[in-house]
Amino acid sequence: MVIHNNFQDFVLFLYIHMALADNYLHPSEEEVILGKMAKLFPTETNPKQKFDAALLHYKTLPHNEVMDIIRDTFKQFDHVKFAQKYKVYTDMYDVINADGKVEESEKNALDLLKEIIDLNAEVKH
Numbered sequence: 001m002v003i004h005n006n007f008q009d010f011v012l013f014l015y016i017h018m019a020l021a022d023n024y025l026h027p028s029e030e031e032v033i034l035g036k037m038a039k040l041f042p043t044e045t046n047p048k049q050k051f052d053a054a055l056l057h058y059k060t061l062p063h064n065e066v067m068d069i070i071r072d073t074f075k076q077f078d079h080v081k082f083a084q085k086y087k088v089y090t091d092m093y094d095v096i097n098a099d100g101k102v103e104e105s106e107k108n109a110l111d112l113l114k115e116i117i118d119l120n121a122e123v124k125h
Contacts, residue, residue, distance in 0.1 A: 001065060003071050007080055008040050010073050011088050012051070014113070016058045017066060017094045021109035025055070025100035036091055067112065074116050085117050 004010035015036065019029040030051070037047040044050055061069070074085070092113060096106040 001069050002076050003061075003069055003111075004073055004076075007077050009054070010077065011040055011091075012037065012054050013058060014070065014088060014092060015049075016055055017070070018095045018106065018109055020058070021106040022103040023105070028098040028100075032095050032098040032124055036094070052086075059110055059121065070113070071116055082117075089114055089117055 004013060014035075015033045019033060020024050033052060034047055036046065036052060041047060058066075058073065076083075089110075094112055095104050096110060
């Protein structure tokens with residue numbers, strides 16, 4: 001299932017997914033995401049509002065479908081260079097490390113994301 005039409009919105013979805021991997025959005029995780037949104041959406045006049053809307057949308061999705069959404073959406077953006085996707089992966093580490101500790105659930109979510117990025121790199125070749 002694909003729910004994002006542009007890569008930037010998908011990246012925001014991934015940021016939120018990582019922040020909520022431990023079932024808690026720490027204020028410092030939100031702060032890191034908002035900081036990254038400035039580069040992701042340079043013309044956005046109200047990033048906090050966009051973040052809140054994306055967060056609300058994420059929370060309405062069935063939890064068991066989120067990984068399928070991520071896999072399917074990465075396939076949709078096969079034109080995005082591996083280096084850009086890998087940058088997103090490194091940004092995810094910034095998000096989960098924002099509160100000063102990386103929980104096991106966050107590490108697992110990050111590892112799954114890395115597998116998806118690596119898988120798509122292999123498919124591309």
